[in-house]
Amino acid sequence: MVTVDAPPIQPRAGRPRTRRPSQGSRTFNAVNAVILTAVVVLTLYPFVNILARSFSEEHYIRSGQVNLLPKGFNLTTYRTVLSDSTFWTNYGNTVLYTVVGTLISLVLTTCYAYVLSKKHLRGRTLLVGIAVFTLFFNGGIIPNYVLVSGLGLRNSLWAIVLPNAVSVFNLLVMKAFFESLPAELEEAAAVDGMGTYGILLRVVLPLSKAIIATMVLFYAVAYWNSWFSAFLYMDNTSLFPVTVYLRNLIAGATGGTNEGMASDTQLQIAANIKAVTVVLTVLPILLVYPFIQRYFVTGILLGAVKE
Amino acid sequence: MYNLSRRQVLSGAGAGAAALALAACGDGGGDDNSTKGPDLSANREGAMDKYAAGDQFKATQPLSFSIMMLSNAAYPYKADWLFFQELTKRTNVTLQATVVPGSDYNQKRSVMVSGGNAPMIIPKTYRPDEEQYIASGAILPVSDYTSLMPNFTDQVKKWKLEGDIDTMRQDDGKFYLLPGLHEDVWKDYSLAIRTDILQKLNLTIPKTWDDLLTVLRAMKAAYPDQYPFSDRWSVPPQPAGANALLSILGEAYGTWAGFSWNHTTWDPKAGKFVYTGAMDEYKKMLQYVNTMVSEKLLDPESFTQTDDNARQKFASGKSFVISCNAQTLANECRPDIAKIPGATVVKIPVPIGPIGSAKTGTRLESGLMISSKAKDSKNLVAMMQFVDWLFYSDAGKMFAKWGVQGTTYTGSIDDGSFKLASDVKFAGLNPTGTKNIQVEYGFFNGVFVYGGSTKLLNSQFPAEEKQFQDAMTARKTLPVPPPHPLDADEREQATLWEAGLKDTVAQQTVKFSLGQRPFGEWDSYVSELKAKNMQQEVDTVNKSYERYKKNHG
Numbered sequence: 001m002v003t004v005d006a007p008p009i010q011p012r013a014g015r016p017r018t019r020r021p022s023q024g025s026r027t028f029n030a031v032n033a034v035i036l037t038a039v040v041v042l043t044l045y046p047f048v049n050i051l052a053r054s055f056s057e058e059h060y061i062r063s064g065q066v067n068l069l070p071k072g073f074n075l076t077t078y079r080t081v082l083s084d085s086t087f088w089t090n091y092g093n094t095v096l097y098t099v100v101g102t103l104i105s106l107v108l109t110t111c112y113a114y115v116l117s118k119k120h121l122r123g124r125t126l127l128v129g130i131a132v133f134t135l136f137f138n139g140g141i142i143p144n145y146v147l148v149s150g151l152g153l154r155n156s157l158w159a160i161v162l163p164n165a166v167s168v169f170n171l172l173v174m175k176a177f178f179e180s181l182p183a184e185l186e187e188a189a190a191v192d193g194m195g196t197y198g199i200l201l202r203v204v205l206p207l208s209k210a211i212i213a214t215m216v217l218f219y220a221v222a223y224w225n226s227w228f229s230a231f232l233y234m235d236n237t238s239l240f241p242v243t244v245y246l247r248n249l250i251a252g253a254t255g256g257t258n259e260g261m262a263s264d265t266q267l268q269i270a271a272n273i274k275a276v277t278v279v280l281t282v283l284p285i286l287l288v289y290p291f292i293q294r295y296f297v298t299g300i301l302l303g304a305v306k307e
Numbered sequence: 308m309y310n311l312s313r314r315q316v317l318s319g320a321g322a323g324a325a326a327l328a329l330a331a332c333g334d335g336g337g338d339d340n341s342t343k344g345p346d347l348s349a350n351r352e353g354a355m356d357k358y359a360a361g362d363q364f365k366a367t368q369p370l371s372f373s374i375m376m377l378s379n380a381a382y383p384y385k386a387d388w389l390f391f392q393e394l395t396k397r398t399n400v401t402l403q404a405t406v407v408p409g410s411d412y413n414q415k416r417s418v419m420v421s422g423g424n425a426p427m428i429i430p431k432t433y434r435p436d437e438e439q440y441i442a443s444g445a446i447l448p449v450s451d452y453t454s455l456m457p458n459f460t461d462q463v464k465k466w467k468l469e470g471d472i473d474t475m476r477q478d479d480g481k482f483y484l485l486p487g488l489h490e491d492v493w494k495d496y497s498l499a500i501r502t503d504i505l506q507k508l509n510l511t512i513p514k515t516w517d518d519l520l521t522v523l524r525a526m527k528a529a530y531p532d533q534y535p536f537s538d539r540w541s542v543p544p545q546p547a548g549a550n551a552l553l554s555i556l557g558e559a560y561g562t563w564a565g566f567s568w569n570h571t572t573w574d575p576k577a578g579k580f581v582y583t584g585a586m587d588e589y590k591k592m593l594q595y596v597n598t599m600v601s602e603k604l605l606d607p608e609s610f611t612q613t614d615d616n617a618r619q620k621f622a623s624g625k626s627f628v629i630s631c632n633a634q635t636l637a638n639e640c641r642p643d644i645a646k647i648p649g650a651t652v653v654k655i656p657v658p659i660g661p662i663g664s665a666k667t668g669t670r671l672e673s674g675l676m677i678s679s680k681a682k683d684s685k686n687l688v689a690m691m692q693f694v695d696w697l698f699y700s701d702a703g704k705m706f707a708k709w710g711v712q713g714t715t716y717t718g719s720i721d722d723g724s725f726k727l728a729s730d731v732k733f734a735g736l737n738p739t740g741t742k743n744i745q746v747e748y749g750f751f752n753g754v755f756v757y758g759g760s761t762k763l764l765n766s767q768f769p770a771e772e773k774q775f776q777d778a779m780t781a782r783k784t785l786p787v788p789p790p791h792p793l794d795a796d797e798r799e800q801a802t803l804w805e806a807g808l809k810d811t812v813a814q815q816t817v818k819f820s821l822g823q824r825p826f827g828e829w830d831s832y833v834s835e836l837k838a839k840n841m842q843q844e845v846d847t848v849n850k851s852y853e854r855y856k857k858n859h860g
Contacts, residue, residue, distance in 0.1 A: 059642075086383060145422040232418060235405040237384060244408055248380045251410030 054078070054275035061271045076268045077276045086237060087245060094224060094241040101161035101223040106215055108165050109174055114200055116171075117178035128175075135168045141232070148233055159233035160226070160241075170218055177211040178204065213295035217288075224285055246277040345451055350687035353399075360457040364696035364703075366399035366689050373426035375419070376404035377412050377754050381745065388749025393711055400693050402428075420445045420678070427690060430675040430754045434475065437484040437676055441477060442795065447677040448481040455688055456695035458703075459485070466490050471670050473790040478851075480859040485698065487672030487757025493764065494657060494666055494779045496551045496566070499621075499631035499640045502651045515659045516559060516595060523604035526627055536599065537606035537626035539617035540566070547816035548610030549596075551630035556595065558667050559660025562588040564816070567668075570805055571848045573788030580791065580848045582841045584812035585833045591661070596820040610817050618643055624650070633772045637735060653771070656778035665783040672757050674698075697755065704763060707755040710748055720766045735769040790859075791852035801847055804840040811839055 021029070048068055053061055057072030065071055081087055115121060116128055139147070144163065153159040181204060189203045205212070227243035234240055250273055353366040378384035384406050395401050405426050407415045412431060419425045420440050429446075440446045453460055463472055468488055475482040498519075505512065505522070508529055513519040526535035541548035553565030563569040563583050571580040583589060599605035606626065609617070620626045622643035631640055636654045644650040657666075675698065681687050697703040709716045715731050718724030727733060732740030733751060744750050751767075761780055765773050793801060815832050818824040824832070833841075 084383075141418055142421045145418045145424070149422060149424055231408060231411055231415065235407075237378060237406050240408070248378065248383075248408035248410045251380060251408075 050275045050278050053272050054279045056272060058268045058271035074268065074272075077272050080269060081246075081249070081276060081280065087242065089238055090240050090242040090245040093230075093239060094243065097157065097160050097226075097230070097241055098220050098223040100157060101165075102216060102219045104161050105165050105167070105170075105219045105223075106212070109167070109171050109215060109219075110205075110212075112166060113171050113174035114178055114204065116175045119179075131166070131168050131171055145232060154233050155235055155239060160229050161223075163229065167219070167222070170215055174211055174215060177208065181207060210295045213292045217292050220288075221285055224281070243281065246281065249273055250277060345682075347455075347688055350682075350685055352685040352689065354686070354688035354692055358457065358692050358695075360461040361700065361702075362457075362696075364398050364692050364700075366693070369399050369401070370686055370689055370693075371401045371403055372428055372686070372690055372693065373403045373405065374428040374754075375416060375426045375430065376402075376406050377409050377431050378406050379409045379745075379753060382743070382749070382752065385749065389710065389714070390707075390749035390752065390755075393706070394697070397706070398693055398696065400689075420676075425678045425680075427678050427681050427684070428675060428694065429678065431673060432484055432676050433673040434484060434486070434671070438477070440676070441483055444679055446483050447679045447681055448479075448483055449485050449677055450476070450481045450483075452677075452687075452691050455691035456699065458695045458699035458701075459488075462488050462699055466670070468670060470787050470789075474669070474787055475671065476790050476792060476855070476859065478792045478794045478855070480855075484674050484676055485694065486674035487759075488699070489670040489672060489758045489764070490760045491780055492666050492668040492670055492784050494668070494776075495632040496555055496630065497632070497654050497657045497775070498552075498555075499629050499636055499652050499654050501627040501644070502653050503649050504627045512653070512655050513658055514656075516556065519658050520598065520604070523599065523628070524602065527602070527604055533625055534603060534606035535626060536604055536609070536628040537612075537617055537620045538609035538630050539612070539614045540630060541610055541617075542613050547813045547820075549630075549820075551632075552609070553592075553596075553816070555630075555657050556592055556660070557589070559658065559662060560588045560592040560595075561662045561667075562586050562592060564589065564592060568809075568812075570808060570844060575786075580788070580845055580852060582808075582836065582845050584808070584816075585836055585841065588661075590819075590826065590829055593816065593819040594826060597822055597826075600820055601822050607821050610820065622646070633768070633775075654775055656775055662785075663783075664781075665785050666779060667785045667787075669787060670758075670784075674757060698757060701760075704756070704759045706750075708751055708759070708763065709766070710744065710750040715744060715748055715750060720762050725766050733767070735772075736767070789852060790855050791848050792855060793847065793851050797847050797851060801844060804844045807839045808836060808841060808844065811835060 045068075049066070052068055052070045053066050054077070055070035055073055055075070056066045057074045060066050060071040112131070116124060116131075118124070121127075138144070148154060148159050148163060153162065185203060185207075186199050189199045194202065225243060227241060227247055230239070230241045231244050234244075249269075353368045353370045355362075355364060355367065358364060376384055384404065386404070391402060403426070405419070413436065416425070416429060416432070417439070420429070421443070423445070425445065437446060463469060466488065472482065472486075475484060475486065477483065500512065500522075502512075504526060508525050510522050510525055513522045523535045527533075538549045538552050540551040547553060547565065547568075550565035554567040557564030557567055561572075563572060569583055572583045572586060573579075574581045596605070600607055606612075606620070617626075617629060618639060621629045621640065624644075624647050629640065631654055633654065636652070640652050644652060675694070677690075677694070681690060684690065697707060705720070709725070709727075714728065716725060716727050718726050727737045727740065727744070729737070730740050731742050731744050731748075732738055733744045742748070745752060761776075765776055768776060815824065815835075819826065819829075819832075
């Protein structure tokens with residue numbers, strides 16, 4: 001059995017580690033800072049602009065006068081959307097679908113990926129093949145619809161969380177991550193008398209927080225933004241997620257489905273409903289992201305590189 | 308939960324195939340005179356024994372029909388609307404709604420119909436969307452059942468809509484969509500003109516397209532740096548840009564362009580169809596547009612700019628004329644110019660062109676399909692009677708549109724005393740009301756309101772729009788072209804030809820209009836169309852016209 005030890009840190013001889021940065025590195029830092037600031041501004045500007053629009057008055061939005069700050073502060077659209085009880089029912093649905101969906105997806109993906117990461121598994125190629133096959137081919141909307149209807153899943157939570165429970169992309173990322181864990185760890189655990197589930201739950205998973213956090217983020221965002229399966233399988237307003245609600249609102253406000261004259265309220269809504277929608281749907285994810293973000297990059301990178 | 312067993316699927320497929328076979332054999336026998344329609348003795352449960360035009364329908368026992376219910380964002384579906392309560396009270400029918408967000412209604416309809424899960428009544432279907440479901444046998448050939456619909460047949464006869472109905476017939480002589488029926492062609496698009504500028508320059512509202520040239524020239528003389536006319540509705544080009552302008556101008560010249568674009572036009576003198584883009588009338592129309600462009604009366608960007616750009620020009624007083632409809636006039640043009648002191652704008656009656664004081668267009672609107680599952684329902688007859696009452700009887704239309712007399716409205720549309728109740732508002736009517744008739748009560752819902760008499764239609768307009776409608780109603784309505792249904796193969800072939808033809812017509816329409824191509828090259832343009840299978844397209848349409856005439860005429 002091979003033991004893995006971190007290479008001992010050798011104290012360096014010669015110049016001390018702390019020194020004044022050279023001219024070159026200072027220039028580099030300065031240029032770096034400028035470029036990165038520009039990138040930050042470029043990424044932030046659209047969002048700040050959206051935020052400003054969502055609070056602005058119709059007239060200023062139409063004439064393109066809104067930039068970083070709201071003009072003619074106005075809450076009509078927010079008030080209309082937030083005072084609608086359907087909005088809150090649907091927002092609750094979104095939270096429910098996201099939480100349940102993410103949990104199911106996470107459990108299934110972890111189990112599948114862990115199994116696939118074991119090189120000694122017989123039929124491993126076939127199992128990978130089955131997963132990858134679905135990446136390229138699927139039944140299409142109508143057969144899926146007939147299947148889900150036939151299984152009696154329509155108008156239930158399961159129609160949303162079951163059909164797309166395993167994302168093959170996420171599965172492969174996770175499989176690669178598990179493969180990169182040293183096999184010796186698991187062998188040691190086995191020698192100490194742990195069974196397969198013990199190894200997975202007590203050794204592998206605690207070491208996989210980074211990838212799990214990444215998967216939570218991926219799945220949660222996907223469920224949060226998804227509207228199509230809900231739209232397809234739900235026949236009742238009270239079951240829709242908030243994305244379907246807002247999508248319909250946008251279509252109604254901008255599509256001219258409305259005959260005759262609109263009231264001032266409707267004109268105001270038409271002008272900034274998109275901005276309000278973006279703010280309302282993005283907000284929760286935005287609040288969660290900073291807490292998971294530190295795992296995020298590590299998680300993806302760990303999965304990406306194979307030895 | 309409705310589960311399809313394998314046997315059900317198979318028997319459904321079998322029935323579909325049998326129906327197809329029957330339809331195929333029934334060549335020439337597509338007589339839908341309906342007196343000898345299908346045997347319905349097993350489908351009469353809940354139906355009225357005697358039900359005639361003008362009667363109030365009431366099912367003899369409580370019935371429930373499933374319906375696909377579009378939920379409009381402006382008035383989202385509510386199960387407790389007065390509409391549904393009152394409907395049950397009057398007809399003994401409860402509607403079970405499958406609620407579909409309006410944003411993606413068509414897609415869900417397709418999936419549900421194709422997946423064999425569609426509700427019985429499928430409203431809000433625009434022609435020719437119904438055609439995609441015919442081959443699979445998923446929807447009912449409603450023309451076989453019109454004998455159960457006395458109000459429908461009565462209205463078709465009274466308003467002489469037989470010709471319009473014929474345009475919906477398929478190759479088998481049947482139609483599969485129950486359309487909204489209008490008493491008269493409804494025109495909405497026209498030009499919005501700044502009336503304060505007209506007054507300032509001592510001009511009157513133009514009555515003809517020639518008058519419009521005079522007005523634009525006078526505006527140009529007074530404001531030489533500006534284009535007096537800058538138009539919208541150019542994105543997406545369909546086929547050419549400035550789609551609303553080309554549409555009303557084309558109709559005034561007796562041809563189809565812009566929004567109204569149609570590859571073939573019926574030539575009553577020759578008794579056959581000709582290619583629209585090669586017609587002499589189309590050329591004359593383009594010459595008119597070219598005159599406007601070359602004298603710098605019409606902004607050349609009219610063919611490419613976004614609506615927002617066109618609106619900004621109008622809003623800032625850089626242009627004085629723009630295409631509009633009742634809705635954009637009130638929601639966009641008026642508010643847009645509110646910042647210009649003294650500015651006023653009206654929608655003028657559509658200017659008159661070479662065809663004279665006439666209008667063209669269909670009197671049919673979108674409508675409803677019935678799922679072919681209804682054939683096996685013991686309530687089929689009652690359902691058709693119900694549909695007939697709600698969608699086609701005067702009382703049903705009035706109810707769906709304006710609700711309950713004494714609650715949501717008073718008076719009657721017949722003697723012009725109609726008025727919304729003081730606390731009820733609709734669009735521009737009764738703006739001080741506190742309750743929106745669509746949001747609070749569920750009336751005037753696009754799912755249930757189609758067509759109707761001119762009087763009923765006019766009841767929804769504010770005074771200004773009513774004037775426009777009166778002017779348009781006074782014009783003669785030209786007959787619609789005869790039916791020429793293509794069969795599936797022809798349809799597919801024609802679609803391929805039409806894609807290439809449409810592109811060429813679109814590009815050259817803009818080029819001729821902008822003067823980038825001289826009219827001396829008209830003949831070579833027509834040969835370009837010929838190279839793109841123009842003649843084959845026209846021949847196919849004429850062949851189907853002859854075939855239909857022989858089989859069903």
